Amino acid sequence: MSKIIELPEVLANQIAAGEVIERPASVVKELVENSIDAGSSQITIEIEESGLKKIQVTDNGEGISQEDVALSLHRHATSKIKSQADLFRIRTLGFRGEAIPSIASISHFTVKTATADENYGTLLVAKGGEIETQEPISTPVGTKITVENLFYNTPARLKYMKSLQSELAHIVDVVNRLSLAHPEIAFTLINDGRQMTTTSGTGDLRQAIAGIYGLNTAKKMIEISNADLDFEVSGYISLPELTRANRNYITILINGRYIKNFLLNRAILDGYGSKLMVGRFPIAVIDIQIDPYLADVNVHPTKQEVRISKEKELMSLISSAIAESLREQDLIPDALENLAKSSTRSLPKPEQTSLPLKQTDLYYDKERHDFFVKSDTVEEQPVQLFNEVDTPVK
Template sequence: MTTRVHRLPDDLVNKIAAGEVVERPASVVKELLENALDAGARRIEIEIEHGGKSLIRVRDDGAGMGADDARLAIERHATSKLRQLEDLESLVTHGFRGEALPSIASVSHLVLRTSEEGASEGTEIEVRHGVLVHARAAGHPRGTTVEARDLFGATPARRKFLRADSTEASHVAEAVTLASLSRHDVGFTLSSGGRRMVDAPPTSGLGPRVFQLFGAALLDDLVAVEGGEGGVRVTGLVTRADRPAAGRGTLRIYVNGRAVRDRGLARAVTEAYRLAGAGDRRPEAFLFVDLPPSLVDVNVHPAKVEVRFADARAAWLAVERAVRGALSAGARNAAPRAETGRIEAGRYAERQADGSAVAAEPWRLDFGTTEPAADGTAGAAPGSGPERPERLILVLGQHRNTYLVASDGDELLLVDQHTAHERARYEAILQRLQGRTVESQRLLAPLVITLPPALRAALEDQAEVLAALGFDAEPFGGDAVRLASVPTLLHGRDPATAVAALLSDYLDREAADWAVSTARERLAATLACHSSVKAGHPLPREAQQAIVSGVFAARHPTLCPHGRPTFVRLPREEVTRWFGRVGWRRQ
């Protein structure tokens, strides 16, 4: 058996982007997936417990390692993928630093079992937090299994930085999602606590893979990108220009097969939407940018999530034009999709349109006033009046379909229609949560929707709060979720899209600064946000008045739950001064 793994010479080691690659369970999973893919695996199974904190297991059917290679593999700077720096210019593997396995072994209890094709026996290596326990012969089918337990168990300070199990599981799910999008020909499964989160058998293209991971509703909204120039090829799928932006989309960009964060390319995508007349939005995008390896430097970030282009402008232009081309081709270019027998999210709207589903009726809350629906229509809501005595605040009009100009007889008020509505709505939801009187709307027929893995994790983790908020949603096997009721607040919206947008927003904002702290409050805030009128919507006068009265009747009227202001006052003296009316006589 020839030894293929070797230690890199020191001078080469010094030229390789150094740094910590293990930040959280998802980073371990990312590295192990890349190793499995580099080893030519066709099927990869991932299991985690407690979000990966107590166990991460990645099993592949790749080439495996002989005993000597396996022993070397856990040493620092030992790799089979690079011999000299120039090799980076023609690199086809994910790995090249020889750092991932030893890094993982130094912060976990690692057991690696592996066997090569035709070998009579396999090898087992055990390392506890950096200390080799044993290396011995052991049975294993061709391929490799790496188990990392008790992550950061010996470094409590680092363990402290890990988030809730569900959050870590979501990050793991995203790592698996990213890898599986880059290699649709490889099968991936992910189980968390025995529950299947990803089930993506090998398939024939990106479209079917997106279908496996996200369901048909998303796929229906995508258009194929196929283009490029100047030696840069750009392919993938992006949200069609004519689809309403359902929350903030996720840009997943790959450069030569590596998922990267690249602000420049992200901006190229948004610019393409703007130029295509699709406005200022952040679409869903799965983009693969391919160019000769000699024109991209992958050796700039330890976890290789950033790259440097020899000609960044060429890459930018290629992406912008390819996406713009796809958007203008629009409907002619529907994304390839797989067959499905499921009722998918996008279908709901159609079913509603023919009147078979719940009738449109504006939802309402007891603000003691007319409560506008998210689409701006006003609904007559009886309800009791606010308890506190209220100064009459009169709405004068709407500015740029976004701000409400009002007067309390003394001061001028500029009210943000979205954040103001959101604040009032948020307090009402919390109040109802407390009294367990959140209104829920039973769907005529339960919907089976598909949710991406990360969102499913959030859904399961927050099941109790979601139930209290009026969602009746339960796992339905695989990536399916059965939705029987939604909060009445969301009435009139496609429930599947609403659920997905709500959860992704909730996860997205988890890291952000919140004016509210518990998961329950944050979900209530996200629900409030999604059920409030948006900026840019013309509103009838009654709706404008309802929002303004609503926010000034709120307990904490000044900020929305995400901490943005709801209104500003223009003090009388200020206005007076602007017009040179100083002195009482001239007021």
């Protein structure tokens, strides 16, 4: 007698969720990555009780057409690849078509979405992966996905959650990395009604760094850049005087994707040579552009590991870019002195609680190593910092 059965789709999705959705931060990562792939310029993430009660991601991307909304809950349904050949030239963050079905199978899931070329949008409500409602609604172009009661039907996973504080820290970390990876997108993270981080979305990486780690930190970072025939490396690294006690402030991006890679981490430290104290780590955002053919992203369920061809070459490119920028910095002691002065100047008492980044006309002057507010009438003044915070990453 036959013993093997094909599992029902919802059960298969719950099994996939076990790998892909480890904690609320995994949901935030997958939803925001979808919003990025949809070409959004604004992404707002609202969470309640560190995401365990509610995670809502709103974007102004291309939206999902009426006939595709229900399909997006199906396993292996994706708009991002069509053939095997596409697997070797992935430019999007997603490609597996399993994030939405996995999340929906272990939560109460609501989508509101509309595209620019249809007259009305769609509201879809599902519980445990089963669609309960699908109806036309009027809603702005873009997508709003709400995930409530995550893990409600997987009690063992729910029990495994750490403290709310720790789950929140993971979410902040994910949003920070995605914001650094996409300075052209304005991100806002709101936890229990309180705004936690915001980036301006001007496309300037240093401004994104300022939005996340604070202006003083951004001012103490120097630019790096290097390229060979296969790789383009750019980004910002902290001066050796500005370090942290762990590696959490190192962000490595490959084609806009945040990845974890031990060897590339080591290459960054190698670039500093003996300039770093033992047990101290820099703040760094390293953006690597590479032909997708040289980077296999299909090696890990959460897509955070990437197999890179010519990894050794890339390592030495990164190390030499960092060493070179630090050497140049040493040659201009005046600039260093100015930087040190600007970072220690006394600041006025806080009068506003938001970062001055909200002023959209803020810009960074490379020559003068400082931020300025553009103004037609008033003489340019360096930006005064009201609320410098180093957001904890973990």
